[in-house]
Amino acid sequence: MIKNSFIFLEKISNKKERNIWKQGIKDWHDFLNVENVKGISKEKKYYYDRKIKEAQNALLKEELSYFIRKLPKIETWRLYDYFKDECGFLDIEIDSYGKTILVGISDYYNANFFVKGSNLEKDILEKELSKYKLIITFNGSSFDLPKLKKQFGLKINIPHIDLKHLCVNLGLKGGLKEVEKILDIKRPQHLNGNPVDLWKAFHASGDKEWLDLLIAYNNEDIENLKAIMKFVYKKNKEKLNG
Template sequence: MLRNSFIFLDRVSKRGEQKIWEQGIHHWQDFLEAKKVDGISNSLKPVHDAKLNQLRKQVIKDNHEEIAKLMPKNEHWRLYNEFKDEACFLDIETSGYYGDVTVLGMSDGYDTKMFVRGINLEKNIVQKELKKYKALVTFNGSSFDLPVLNRYFNLDFPQIHIDLRWACKRIDLTGGLKKIEREMKIKRAEEVQNVSGEDAVLLWRQWRKTGNKKYLDLLIQYNEEDILNLKPLAEKVIPKVWENVRFNKKI
């Protein structure tokens, strides 16, 4: 996907990218070797060539921070295949909408690490863990998880960020994560199948009020299901988004 993309070039719209592909220019190298590209002026072609070469160098260097800057944020989903093996699937729980962070879950797609307020949810620990990853994958993280973590810990996120909520919307999958999981036939553990975000707030309050670990364990399991299900969701959704974009099924 990445090396077939031209959307990051100045003044190249989604329709403009389609026009480039329609000329048989499917790869960065095709573009660089073309003396002329219809729809792109002779004066702009060298500018685009320079930007393509700039991004290509950053890809060779595996410089995810520069790649994240060069690619429009709403197109970071195109970077998934390139960075999925170095991605962190992330989700938080809070004490209320935009309240304090109570649980932070991170997964590399296989193993999970859980951070709980009052136990191990500390800025230096979280920061150290985040530095291991070149990409973050969330659901609604651009509107919720990352801004809340930024406010709570004053953290910056230089990583590539793929927000699956907006990737899903491109193929008409709307609503919350659990609703979309059901539509995509992604299952949850039976114990937390009917637990909602509102329930997660109540579980935290019960844990703090009673000290009964069953409430905390259920909350952690709920969060863990969120992060573990982000990977299969990405694997199902992103190829469909690319197919729609690449073959002009929906612009």
């Protein structure tokens, strides 16, 4: 979808982007190979040509930060399809004091979990995060990422898609669990508990079963992020095509 996008260009709105598509100009290649675009002056067309070539170069080098700077926040979903094999879905759990006790990060193949008292350390997290081109969270802009930055001193410069903002834009309001219900995403009954209580039980008893249950809970969150991302991408694409 990113190669079909013109909204990152200066003064190109959703409406103007649709007008470009209606002229049979469906992607960057089409735009560069036509002499005139209705509604765009020759001077502006020349300027946009240069900017599109700049974007092509950024995409070739996988410089996602370029597009994060250029795209409106509610349009960052357009990057997903091109980079989905290099996405990291991230979710954290906190204790009753607001401290991070578990971080789960997953691509479409493997999930890794980092637990307080075991492997939840700055260097380990930085190494894990460096594997990904794009991080996807639910409300991570306000919660997960600030927590990690403050508690561990992490510098997270990886481009980020926050699903909460994209869901609100589609009329899906509430937290992750509320959005799951709206979309009829089912989770096992035993993974509907409170992660704070699970951590308390593990901390008090030392029984690994409680920790395993907490990790399973976090993993379910991550898996549901993937389902929500796919839904958001599909719905936004349908809106554009409609």
